[in-house]
Amino acid sequence: MERIRNFCIIAHIDHGKSTLADRLLQFTGTVGDRDMQNQLLDNMDLERERGITIKSHAIQMKYMHKGEEYTLNLIDTPGHVDFSYEVSRSIAACEGALLIVDASQGVEAQTISNLYLALNHDLEIIPVLNKIDLPGAMPEEMTDQVVELIGCDPEDVIRASGKEGLGIEDILTAIVEKIPAPKGDPNEPLRAMIFDSVFNSFRGIEVIFRVFDGTIKKGDKIKFVNTDKIYNADEIGVLKLKQQPEKEISAGNVGYLISGIKVAKEVKVGDTITHPDRPTTKIIKGFEDVKPMVFAGIYPVETSEFEELRASMEKLQLNDASLVWEPETSAALGFGFRCGFLGMLHLEIIQERLEREFDMTVITTVPSVQFHAVRTDGSILKINAPSEMPDASSISHLEEPFIRAQIISKSEYVGGIISLCMDKRGLIKNQVYLTSDRVELSFEMPLAEIVFDFFDKLKTISRGYASLDYELIGFRQSTMVKLDIMLNGEKVDALSAIVHKDKAYDWGKRLCEKLQELIPRQMFEIAIQASIGTKIIARESVKALRKNVLAKCYGGDISRKRKLLEKQKKGKKRMRQVGNVEIPQEAFMAVLKLD
Template structure:
């Protein structure tokens, strides 16, 4: 055990985690020259295209130091705030972390929040200054920031470059020297923590785990704590670039188990595996349940595909434990699912993965957050979907979730960032200068306001320099109203939204104008209205396609033309009562991009 080191790599987006991981694998000869490629551990096409890590990836390396062989288990983690749940799970399986900071950009918001995650779990932090080969690198200034943040010594900070390979051997030596070996009792009953799982269409579900106490052997009968299900361990092994079967995985090591599990819901990430013959007394603690931040409906385009969509979502949930979904139905879209995501990027990625990996074309409704409605009878209802909100006459008040947002930016962008946050109903709680030109702004603002396009706008006004991170701080009372969109007097439930009364008129007017552009013209006119309760606050009309019925009346009396036009008008009116309006998918998505 004393020759095992478990560590993860944490950093802000684009600070070079995956590139450095590639170098570590290369220098420990875990991969051959033939296998090597950029972002080796990112195995999804989506990750390569966007250049971001979405999943944590575990891999084992062997390293020789002073004639002694060490086993290093590395987990490369995502940097984006929407995938911070992946990071928290990886950290639970490690004893140390490489904190990577870009020498040209310095410390950013996600660096700090991932660092706090690691410190909460008592991990040994090894600070690394990456991208030292860049002409814009400012090593001395960034070292000052790191010393101020962690309180380490300047000489503890390692300088490296994932691109050129500078300083990689020093990092490997520091991991062996500074990261503590795993603690655990090899003689105790088996206790293993599941930190990830994947679905394989040939072998069933494969769970990745870290052995905390005891050992697991091939052919053992094991039990999963949370679900109480029992299985035979058909195959156990360690995670090299490909899975490597072994006879036994001992205390402190990381490995995988294949036991022919078919059902997705039988494996829970954060569950404990133990031995049936010698079970442990309690499961491993320290896994928080995931809290979804953004809710949206996902519906199959073709209603017959509902069951296939359910299967696809269950398989996707295995691979991404932070996805939460439950069935719901909508009058406009039929049967579908109400899904909880950690943020807008997460939602976009899930939608793309459904389309790529499972060939499902889906419609996504307008995202929103969950509210608490207090009725006049004194009941509290949790509202995840605006159409579930009780009638205004029965409503006492509505509470909405608030967040504390930490924004780190250059001092020249403080003005625009502040005005953006105030426009989104934020109040400033704190403003502090980290260095002469870096400011940390702390705002308290409603979660619902940042769901749509806040992050994109923040990036635009700060020329990409602002970094953003948030935590929930509970619910507060707000003057919220439900805005309904009606087509020919029929409300479309998939387009309803809960919105602050002060913004409702502008928002309603904008949606109506946008829908007028997007809904194709029919034989009859379509009336688009935005309403709060029974009060109509905005209206647009899509004119009917007309046929020239008076073409045959050349010359003669005007009353003949009038008669024909009146007859046509009656026909159009009758058509409007029976005709129904199809809403294109672009209309649902356009509501998000109103500005």
Template sequence: MADRLLEYTNTITQREAQAQLLDNMDLERERGITIKSHAIQMNFIEDGQEYVLNLIDTPGHVDFSYEVSRSIAACEGALLIVDASQGIQAQTISNLYLALEHDLEIIPILNKMDLPGAMPEEVKDQIVDLIGCKREEIIPASGKTGQGIPDILKAIIERIPAPVGDPEAPLQALIFDSVFNSFRGIIAYYKVVNGEIKKGDKVKFINTNKEYLADEVGVLKLNMFPKQVVKTGDVGYIISGIKEAREVKVGDTITNVARPSLESIQGFEEVKPMVFAGIYPVDTDEFEELREAMHKLQLNDASIVFEPESSAALGFGFRCGFLGMLHMEIIQERLEREFDMTVITTVPNVSYIAKSTRDEEIAVHNPSDLPDPSKLEYVQEPFIKANIITKAEFVGPVMSLCIQKRGVIVNQSYLTADRVELVFEMPMGEIVFDFYDKLKTISKGYASFDYHQIGYRQSDLVRLDILLNGEHVDALSSLIHRSNSYDFGKRICEKLRELIPRQQFEIAIQASIGAKVIARENVKAMRKDVTAKCYGGDISRKRKLLEKQKKGKKRMRQVGNVEIPQTAFMAVLKLD
């Protein structure tokens, strides 16, 4: 759809055109999803009047909703694009509510009208029910054939208000994104709310209190387009030779040093990470390089949070917060592709709140932070409200999956004859691993899933530790509900027995809760046949040799330590 708009307004030439033009990251092209939002300016002439339109193309997946919230803070209106063959999906609804909270003008568009499986009338009913617009306001279109594009541009000009701002006021510009350029430093993207920004101005970032010289300012066409001045309502970029990634905060306000604005713009909310995991360099010497890479990534993806931590098994690394499992996977891929960093990721988990017997509240991001059971009053875990929209035939399997994950059904409503919306309350920790994949599998790809946090609730959680020869392996411990702990412990021990190579001595793999061992597997020792040279003779001669070997094995077991292969850490994630 974005490609057709850019072609129709002559923003790009035939030579520059390619499919999904704004998705310029290799990963986005491979997976067919949008990961980063992209801003681009279009000029359009309607009835002899010239208009400037600033478009931001945003991702749709729930894990990248922070990108959407940042873009919405900089916009006046939104195009709600609904697939005519699929109907409304759960993440469409959550992104729509975000736009409505910011009072954006919504233009509903029915896309993929050229498909033989399109159901325009049914889907129009869904849109009318959802946003209460008139049927004739919905624009039928197709991103493939270009149908409806002139109508969309006309609707944008008629329905979406122009940015409200005072060109004479002191400069206020909201930063909504930034990128790292190895030649020119950090480039910040912003929307000018009031005033204007000129080349050569001295500017100040209000939150960080740093001052810079605007070496180059301009607007965002397909490439950056330098200008002498960027005026109120425009979306542009600024290059000012910033070297430090920490100095640019998304949501910060740029103002002029000569005529400063005293207050910053109220931007968007702080990011709330949902899933936590440790990221460690494979080679411990690369810790500093990993730190640099993380800072540069954070520029481009402000939703990732990280702090240093160390582990006995893996050395120094970072504890990172992500918005979901897909987000975590993408960050790992980007570290490997863009910065050549090979990293180990530990078992992902969510953060809990532990209440100690002294009435202190402790935030637990890592299972090893959980206090001793004797000093623990109770543990609270984060709960979410999950909205699942699926076809009626898959209701049974979807329900049993959610109940198996300790979910409680709150509501079930039929949107149309064969589309059902199920609302569950369930623990966040249960959906972290593989919930989304399983949901897609049992619904043949037809279920869409969206969630938001609803606070913390008390649960019967225990810390499951894995011991090798009595030594704790902190990277493998996890917080888990007591009812699932026995089964989970047994399965982990069995998996580790397959993966840990045999040593000269016997290795005991145990899963324990506190001091109580709940599962055990042994990796047998490799033994040399010491009795081979005894043929015939008294049994005591053989026994003497075996006893001697047994003592050696015992001594070896006290000093020997067990190397855990990297596959073992990953296998825990894929137990099912």
């Protein structure tokens, strides 16, 4: 146990975590040159295409230091704010962390928030300055930033380049010498924590765990404490590039377990594994439940595929514990699920993974955040979807979630960023100059305003040089109204939204115009209306397709033509009463495209 080191790599998005992990794997000879490829641990197609890490990946390396062999368990983590839950789980399974900072960009918002996550778990932090080979690198200035952030000595900051392979040996030496060996007793009762799981269609669910006390042997009976289920450990092993079966895994190590579990609900991330005949008394405090920020409905395009979608969601939840969902119904779309996500990128990734990994075609409704409706008797009703909004007469006021946003950017973009935040109903709380040209701005603003396109606009204003990190600070009273969209007088619940009163008219008008472009013309006229309660605030019409009934009348009396036109008009009117409006999938997504 003295020779085991568990560590993870944390950093802001695009600071070179995965590339550095590649070099560590190559240097320790874990991966041969033949199997080597860039971002080796990002094994999902989506991760490779977008160049981002979505899942944390664990892998074991062996390293010789001063004539002794050490076992290093490395976990590579995502950098994007939407996947911070992955990071918090990886941190719980480690004793140390490599904090990577880009030598040309310096400390960013996500660097700071991931660092605090690690410090809350008392991890040993090893600062690494990456990309020092870039022409734009400023190692001296960035070292000062890191020293200021962590409070270490300047010579503790390791200079490295993941691309060129510089400083890799220094990093490995620092891991062995600075990160403490795991504490724990191999002879105590078994106490292990599940920190990830994967669905394998041939072998059932693979559980990835970290052993804190005791030893787990192949063929043991084991018990999951939360679900109270008992299984046989058919196969246990460590995670090399491929899974490598072992006879036993003892305290301090990370491994995987296959016991033919078929039901996705039986595996809970954060659960404790122990032996049924000699159970542990110290249950591991798992992870705090994830707090979804954005809610959206996911519906199958074919209503008959509902059960299939449910099975796919369960399997996906195994691999992504931050996905929260429950069944719901909609008048327009039938049966589906109301899902909670950590942000818009997370929503996009989940939708894409459903389509790729499970061949499901789904419709996603307008994302919204959770509101609290305070009833006249003082009780609080949680509203995740506009359709759950009660009658206006029964509620005294609505409360919406507010966040504290930290934005770090260059000083020349401060004006643009402040006006963007003011436009989104934000209040500026603080402005700190970290260096002469880097500013940290703190805002308090409604979560609903940053859900859609705030991050994209922020990046545009700052030419990509702004980083955003946010946390929930509670609910505050706001004047929110429910905006309904009606087609021919019938409400389409999938298009309604809860918006701020000042923005409702503008929102309704733009949405009607957008829908007018997207809804195809039918044989009858379609009226698209936006309403608040009973008051119509905007209207557009999609004109009917019409046959030229006057083609056969050549010359002659006007009354004959009028008779034919009246007859056509009556037919169109009757048609409109019985006709259904077909809404294309793009129309449901129209709301996202409103700029």
